[in-house]
Amino acid sequence: MDFDYTPKQRKIYETVGELGRTRFAARAADYDARAVTPVENLKDLVDAGYAAAALSEEIGGLGGGALGKDPLASLLVVEQTARYCLSTAQCIHIHYNASHRIEQIGSPAQRKRLLGPVVEEGKFVNSTGSEPGRTARGLYNLQTVAEKVPGGWRVNGVKNYATLADTVHYNTIAAVAKDTPPPGGHLMLALPQGVEGLTIEPGSWDPIGMRAAVSPVLTLKDVFVPERDQLGELGESAKGRWQAKSHLSFAAQYIGGAEGVFDLLTEYLPRRGTAGDGYTQLRLGEIRIAIDAARWLTYRAAWLWARDIAAAELFSMNAKHQAIAAAVLAVERGAQIAGSSALDAGSALSRFIRDLRYQTLHENYDKTAATIGKYHLGQAYDVTSRL
Known part of the structure; x- marks a missing residue:
């Protein structure tokens, strides 16, 4: 497999990164304080042409989504958005998975009525399976x-x-x-x-x-x-194992969020005066290694989706598990080397730590590993098992 981005993927990575640095990061504290949907950030993504990133090119999208020709296209939007605002990344992740499902299981009339406004007007859709208990x-x-x-x-x-x-x-x-x-x-x-x-x-x-x-x-x-x-x-969505098709989009959030913590640490630690400390160097190196490992597992899983769906479903759980581990490591090790003085309630690092730890609870880390173990032991397993 080729580890280089295609020109299209490189443009996505750089464009969303620029939006994150110049706009999303600046708005994040206010959105967090008010607990309101980040509509300005979402509009920026729409204006950049990414409302339909998880839809096929045939209907005006970028070919992303698990069953698309280029699954990494939508994952890169999520990852780079999460690097600057995890909440916005969760919103676009939900929209991408919902719109992708509608295209795959909906009728032609439904695709036109529900997804036409996504492509043409930048409208959004969502998907809610959860309920109390x-x-x-x-x-x-x-x-x-x-x-x-x-x-x-x-x-x-x-x-x-x-x-x-x-x-x-x-x-x-x-x-x-x-x-x-x-x-x-x-x-x-x-x-x-x-x-x-x-x-x-x-x-x-x-x-x-x-x-x-x-x-x-x-x-x-x-x-x-x-x-x-x-x-x-009836039963089509369950039979299609649609929960498994969102594993990588969660992984992209965890990777992006951990990358955001890493960015803040590399900016803060030299100002703190601890960049020359061996312990600080060790912990920061551990975070970097964990992020890189999770990223390349995720990208390989995205590559598999276009080749072998059954293998991709299972390997996506590997990637998600490693991404959770990287995120939790970034939170724990990052807090240790930043110290309490960096964790004012209103600081960007505090917000990332809160957001990233909260979001990683969305998935069951141990159940994911147990599912992988079941497969390798020849036992019945369920790739939709998340909670």
Whole structure:
């Protein structure tokens, strides 16, 4: 495999890096303090031509996404955005995975109606599977229930971690068809912004980290979803193992966030006067090595997606595991060598540490490793296992 960026990939890396340095970094503290969606950052990405990075070139995208011709295209946007604002990276990650899924499982009419505005107007979509208690119940054991009614579905339930819910033109949500056990009854539905019966619960997002990746609670009460807004057949999204197709996008966030910590440390430590200290050098070197290892595992996994999907799913878990390890190492070792004087509540380093540690809890580090172990021991394994 070729470890060099293509000209297109190099342009993405440099363009988003420049946006991050000149705009995202400057806005991050204010977004964090107010806990609001970073709409200006998202608009900058739209204006740069990256709203449709995870869509095929045939419909106006850049060919990114796990099943695209160039999976690394959208991953580079996420990685470089995370280097300067992890919350913005989470928002664009959610949009990319949701738009990619719609293109892959949606009908031609749905692609035109839902994704046309993404390509032509810079609109956003999201995807929310999470709901209270899902971790204990299992990935597909949802309590948001869709009942078949004439012309569509009537949906009731509660969803949480609904990133971008206040910004998208369509919320896509996971539910289970009434009286049809999961995963066969699992279905994805597209709900237009402002649909009757869908409430974005005020005050439901106030975390310690990732504060600008606003991910509120949604309450659905007798929401009618017409048949035309059902995405794919019953059970299709579960059968397609779509959770596995987001592993690398999480890895890109962890790598970018760890890179952001590294950037801040290399700027701060010489001013602190400890750049010549052996302990400081050791810890900083460990962070650098961990980031580089995670990055190249992630890039190799992206390369595999265009060649062997089964191998790519599994190897993406390797990459994600290493990226979590690198991020946690950057947080721990970075705090040690920066010292408490660098960790004022309003400092950029403090924000990165809060955001990165909070975001790495989004995935189960040990379960990821156990899944890899199951495969190598010839046991049944599940590449969608995350929590």
